[in-house]
Amino acid sequence: xxxxxxxxxxxxxxxxxxxxxxxxxxxxxxxxxxxxxxxxxxxxxxxxxxxxxxxxxxxxxxxxxxxxxxxxxxxxxxxxxxxxxxxxxxxxxxxxxxxxxxxxxxxxxxxxxxxxxxxxxxxxxxxxxxxxxxxxxxxxxxxxxxxxxxxxxxxxxxxxxxxxxxxxxxxxxxxxxxxxxxxxxxxxxxxxxxxxxxxxxxxxxxxxxxxxxxxxxxxxxxxxxxxxxxxxxxxxxxxxxxxxxxxxxxxxxxxxxxxxxxxxxxxxxxxxxxxxxxxxxxxxxxxxxxxxxxxxxxxxxxxxxxxxxxxxxxxxxxxxxxxxxxxxxxxxxxxxxxxxxxxxxxxxxxxxxxxxxxxxxxxxxxxxxxxxxxxxxxxx
Amino acid sequence: xxxxxxxxxxxxxxxxxxxxxxxxxxxxxxxxxxxxxxxxxxxxxxxxxxxxxxxxxxxxxxxxxxxxxxxxxxxxxxxxxxxxxxxxxxxxxxxxxxxxxxxxxxxxxxxxxxxxxxxxxxxxxxxxxxxxxxxxxxxxxxxxxxxxxxxxxxxxxxxxxxxxxxxxxxxxxxxxxxxxxxxxxxxxxxxxxxxxxxxxxxxxxxxxxxxxxxxxxxxxxxxxxxxxxxxxxxxxxxxxxxxxxxxxxxxxxxxxxxxxxxxxxxxxxxxxxxxxxxxxxxxxxxxxxxxxxxxxxxxxxxxxxxxxxxxxxxxxxxxxxxxxxxxxxxxxxxxxxxxxxxxxxxxxxxxxxxxxxx
Numbered sequence: 097x098x099x100x101x102x103x104x105x106x107x108x109x110x111x112x113x114x115x116x117x118x119x120x121x122x123x124x125x126x127x128x129x130x131x132x133x134x135x136x137x138x139x140x141x142x143x144x145x146x147x148x149x150x151x152x153x154x155x156x157x158x159x160x161x162x163x164x165x166x167x168x169x170x171x172x173x174x175x176x177x178x179x180x181x182x183x184x185x186x187x188x189x190x191x192x193x194x195x196x197x198x199x200x201x202x203x204x205x206x207x208x209x210x211x212x213x214x215x216x217x218x219x220x221x222x223x224x225x226x227x228x229x230x231x232x233x234x235x236x237x238x239x240x241x242x243x244x245x246x247x248x249x250x251x252x253x254x255x256x257x258x259x260x261x262x263x264x265x266x267x268x269x270x271x272x273x274x275x276x277x278x279x280x281x282x283x284x285x286x287x288x289x290x291x292x293x294x295x296x297x298x299x300x301x302x303x304x305x306x307x308x309x310x311x312x313x314x315x316x317x318x319x320x321x322x323x324x325x326x327x328x329x330x331x332x333x334x335x336x337x338x339x340x341x342x343x344x345x346x347x348x349x350x351x352x353x354x355x356x357x358x359x360x361x362x363x364x365x366x367x368x369x370x371x372x373x374x375x376x377x378x379x380x381x382x383x384x385x386x387x388x389x390x391x392x393x394x395x396x397x398x399x400x401x402x403x404x405x406x407x408x409x410x411x412x413x414x415x416x417x418x419x420x421x422x423x424x425x426x427x428x429x430x431x432x433x434x435x436x437x438x439x440x441x442x443x444x445x446x447x448x449x450x451x452x453x454x455x456x457x458x459x460x461x462x463x464x465x466x467x468x469x470x471x472x473x474x475x476x
Numbered sequence: 477x478x479x480x481x482x483x484x485x486x487x488x489x490x491x492x493x494x495x496x497x498x499x500x501x502x503x504x505x506x507x508x509x510x511x512x513x514x515x516x517x518x519x520x521x522x523x524x525x526x527x528x529x530x531x532x533x534x535x536x537x538x539x540x541x542x543x544x545x546x547x548x549x550x551x552x553x554x555x556x557x558x559x560x561x562x563x564x565x566x567x568x569x570x571x572x573x574x575x576x577x578x579x580x581x582x583x584x585x586x587x588x589x590x591x592x593x594x595x596x597x598x599x600x601x602x603x604x605x606x607x608x609x610x611x612x613x614x615x616x617x618x619x620x621x622x623x624x625x626x627x628x629x630x631x632x633x634x635x636x637x638x639x640x641x642x643x644x645x646x647x648x649x650x651x652x653x654x655x656x657x658x659x660x661x662x663x664x665x666x667x668x669x670x671x672x673x674x675x676x677x678x679x680x681x682x683x684x685x686x687x688x689x690x691x692x693x694x695x696x697x698x699x700x701x702x703x704x705x706x707x708x709x710x711x712x713x714x715x716x717x718x719x720x721x722x723x724x725x726x727x728x729x730x731x732x733x734x735x736x737x738x739x740x741x742x743x744x745x746x747x748x749x750x751x752x753x754x755x756x757x758x759x760x761x762x763x764x765x766x767x768x769x770x771x772x773x774x775x776x777x778x779x780x781x782x783x784x785x786x787x788x789x790x791x792x793x794x795x796x797x798x799x800x801x802x803x804x805x806x807x808x809x810x811x812x813x814x815x816x817x818x819x820x821x822x823x824x825x826x827x828x829x830x831x832x833x834x
Contacts, residue, residue: 127713233797234796234797235531239537243536305799456802458802
């Protein structure tokens with residue numbers, strides 16, 4: 097029997113097993129999944145016995161598509177994987193191509209890339225913060241988060257020409273130079289952000305209901321985090337050092353002053369605090385760089401047609417959700433022979449069943465929020 | 477001074493002179509029914525629009541501003557949409573129960589209108605057990621939610637309904653006990669007596685600590701009893717999509733929606749009557765100049781002002797707080813609110829016997 101038919105039979109109305117357990121579908125269309133994720137959850141009353149994710153509803157075979165696109169083109173498809181950190185995805189791919197071709201990226205381009213990365217990270221965390229609060233039933237933070245995110249989007253729009261899928265990075269540097277207003281706009285954003293950041297704590301972090309909903313639930317030990325391959329803020333909430341910017345610095349991250357945010361709580365609240373504090377670290381990086389953008393080329397001289405030498409290339413970067421790995425196998429042609437993305441969302445989702453068992457259905461939603469799942473990133 | 481009571485008396489006398497007493501009673505009942513339905517519809521429209529504008533104000537956006545002047549006709553347009561929409565009944569549903577449930581919710585909300593004094597001497601039925609009647613009738617509400625959840629034949633609905641059942645039954649205790657505080661102080665269950673007892677100061681001012689505590693508990697308990705956020709577990713749209721009314725559409729959904737808002741109005745009206753003096757203007761002891769000045773504001777303005785202040789408070793909760801989890805919700809009631817309100821009732825009783833209040 098097809099698995100889907102089986103699920104349909106299990107989840108049809110009125111079927112409650114002999115043990116009193118029953119199965120419900122959360123998704124593919126459900127307010128809590130923020131996309132087309134399908135979870136089949138087995139419940140006993142309000143208590144979760146099992147969570148079974150079903151993927152593939154938004155699978156677009158991006159990896160296969162990349163095999164028929166050349167090394168300049170395939171980067172732009174990856175914007176559609178994790179659309180909230182599209183810029184960082186592009187960055188990872190460009191790094192991999194540059195590694196293969198051994199292109200030296202000019203310092204100006206490196207700084208621009210990092211600035212954009214960190215702005216993307218802040219924007220992504222802002223959206224996560226709003227959606228997280230919405231999962232817990234508070235609607236207002238979503239709009240407050242969008243107020244700050246909007247000014248980042250405007251900065252992106254001016255320089256890159258797009259607000260969400262920026263497509264701003266090309267092998268060798270960036271597509272075009274910064275907009276003349278860029279520095280002024282970023283400084284304005286920094287000012288706005290610092291004026292508004294206390295609202296985040298007052299509205300959500302310090303709220304007693306919120307803290308009670310988050311503390312002590314969704315426990316993920318450091319050992320489990322490592323064995324499930326959890327990365328990014330979700331792992332750092334369990335005190336697992338996993339920031340690629342620190343472990344294996346790319347571009348000029350090793351010259352910048354910032355801290356890897358680690359929390360020891362291991363619960364949902366720790367994962368929440370990691371992201372909140374990480375935003376401040378990103379702001380710190382932007383502050384260091386915004387007045388020190390070196391003059392020079394924004395792109396290295398590259399050949400019109402890029403051909404990677406025969407071999408295998410792997411790079412990894414830290415996206416807003418965790419470690420994104422890009423693995424290219426080249427046969428020496430103009431298109432990759434095989435591409436594989438190691439997306440953070442996929443491994444982070446795999447831990448959901450482990451942390452959700454035994455908790456209430458309301459907690460499941462909160463835990464999914466703290467894992468910060470972006471479904472197109474999981475399915476690709 | 478002009479008041480709504482004069483109009484009511486005029487009509488009553490005219491009817492008495494024109495018809496025999498039986499017909500007078502029947503005509504008056506019909507008039508009252510029409511008035512309640514009219515008020516019901518008007519309140520529904522106003523409260524939905526108010527909620528959306530309050531939400532927009534809190535969320536730094538504009539809210540509905542396209543339909544009619546300042547968006548005032550928005551809820552009219554929404555109602556029209558809901559009326560013309562098809563009301564689906566799912567295949568596996570228990571059809572009779574499924575279709576009756578929204579009407580029960582509606583009828584309960586209407587019945588609750590009876591003992592509320594909207595202005596000086598302007599009340600449908602000043603029965604001698606007014607407050608008891610309100611607490612008794614409002615608990616029928618849970619039956620309609622359970623019926624809706626059970627008959628939908630949907631697991632989300634059922635879970636929402638069970639949550640709601642547990643929630644309403646528990647929070648009724650606290651709401652009842654906090655109402656008891658005022659009854660102990662007043663010595664009457666009649667709404668007009670309770671209001672009259674506040675003619676030299678509202679209970680919130682002259683009741684000291686026990687009344688303040690019971691007022692806070694009352695607000696928390698009625699927020700939970702009307703299934704409003706942060707206690708909206710019965711709907712909990714991020715967990716249960718729409719909870720007990722997942723399968724409802726069109727006008728049947730609208731009736732649930734309306735009943736929710738009318739219930740909010742009613743509990744706020746009760747709160748205003750018990751703690752803030754109902755239609756009674758702001759009076760301070762024997763300060764006659766001040767009291768007379770306050771009397772010039774019509775009593776209906778006082779009543780609706782206080783009620784809408786409480787409604788605003790409840791809307792403010794909804795758009796600020798995250799939702800509680802079901803076990804936390806029940807813990808809050810059984811481990812904190814209930815013991816506190818029991819102790820508080822003892823305190824209030826002692827105070828009433830010793831005459832420590834003003």
